[in-house]
Amino acid sequence: MSAIISVQGLTKTYPSGFQALKNVNLDIQRGEIFALLGPNGAGKTTLISIICGIVNPGDGRVLADGKDVVQDYRAARQKIGLVPQELAVNIFEKVWDTVQFSRGLFGKAPNPAYLEQLLRDLSLWDKKDSKIIALSGGMKRRVLIAKALAHEPEILFLDEPTAGVDVELRRDMWQMIRTLREKGVTIILTTHYIEEAEEMADRIGVINKGELMLVEDKTALMKKLGKKQLTLQLVEPLATIPAPLEPFCLALDHGGNTLVYTYDADADPQVITTLLRAVQNAHIEFRDLHTTQSSLEDIFVSLVTDSATGATA
Numbered sequence: 001m002s003a004i005i006s007v008q009g010l011t012k013t014y015p016s017g018f019q020a021l022k023n024v025n026l027d028i029q030r031g032e033i034f035a036l037l038g039p040n041g042a043g044k045t046t047l048i049s050i051i052c053g054i055v056n057p058g059d060g061r062v063l064a065d066g067k068d069v070v071q072d073y074r075a076a077r078q079k080i081g082l083v084p085q086e087l088a089v090n091i092f093e094k095v096w097d098t099v100q101f102s103r104g105l106f107g108k109a110p111n112p113a114y115l116e117q118l119l120r121d122l123s124l125w126d127k128k129d130s131k132i133i134a135l136s137g138g139m140k141r142r143v144l145i146a147k148a149l150a151h152e153p154e155i156l157f158l159d160e161p162t163a164g165v166d167v168e169l170r171r172d173m174w175q176m177i178r179t180l181r182e183k184g185v186t187i188i189l190t191t192h193y194i195e196e197a198e199e200m201a202d203r204i205g206v207i208n209k210g211e212l213m214l215v216e217d218k219t220a221l222m223k224k225l226g227k228k229q230l231t232l233q234l235v236e237p238l239a240t241i242p243a244p245l246e247p248f249c250l251a252l253d254h255g256g257n258t259l260v261y262t263y264d265a266d267a268d269p270q271v272i273t274t275l276l277r278a279v280q281n282a283h284i285e286f287r288d289l290h291t292t293q294s295s296l297e298d299i300f301v302s303l304v305t306d307s308a309t310g311a312t313a
């Protein structure tokens, strides 16, 4: 895969003197779904806004499909669709008119057949003559997506696409995003719902205080930084952990009624057999056992917290 977006040494200091981005380097691969995660104020919107040519970069360079977003703004911007967080439309306009207008903004020739298919795909076709003010919140979001896609961009940015939408619409949006990717559109989304990134993304970027802390394949990330826990529910409570089990660094919970073993998600599975044998040799009986795996949310929280406290992994 080749990079469709290339961010090189990007730094942004707002006129207030606040440094919102610090030497960000990032390549987005053609055809991927990339999720950018970060706490409030981390710099996600600033980064997206610079790539989309809405905010001026400070130092550094951004290329969209090889076009410099400053020097070759129009060509670069034409490649990109942006679904903003906030509704930024004339609410008295009709759906069809607003979508057609968006296409015209990019100097694209009218293509009613394309726009009809777009509105049909977004379940908006029967609302094409409705004024935006008369639509539900979920439909307004779909209109924002239709506007962003009206000029047939190859790259789609979604800034918090499902903030405040109900579960059903969120699932619909996820399906919509997947369908777009199948059609070859590269998707970059920011989200506070880690579950969304876990569900959708091929790769994850974590940004904190203007610094890109990590960019990794999602599955590899969850394997590398994820933890698993094996919990044994004991028949008889233990007062202390017997000496032969000490090397496993077990925790004794629930008044001595459960033994918990925490291990790396990519650890050798043999380690569990060894532990269970040691438990048996120590004459400890258990009535039940189960394993859990840390979510992307656990990993994200520990990354951001560790960086705040200066801890290293």
Ligand SMILES: Nc1ncnc2c1ncn2[C@@H]1O[C@H](COP(=O)(O)OP(=O)(O)OP(=O)(O)O)[C@@H](O)[C@H]1O
Pocket: 014, 015, 016, 018, 020, 038, 039, 040, 041, 042, 043, 044, 045, 046, 047
């Ligand atoms: N125009 C501006 N002038 C000065 N500071 C700004 C400006 N826009 C953003 N900032 C600051 O830059 C930092 C990054 O903001 P940004 O909106 O990029 O964060 P974010 O990660 O998108 O946050 P959120 O998740 O809350 O949307 C914040 O501290 C914000 O206050």
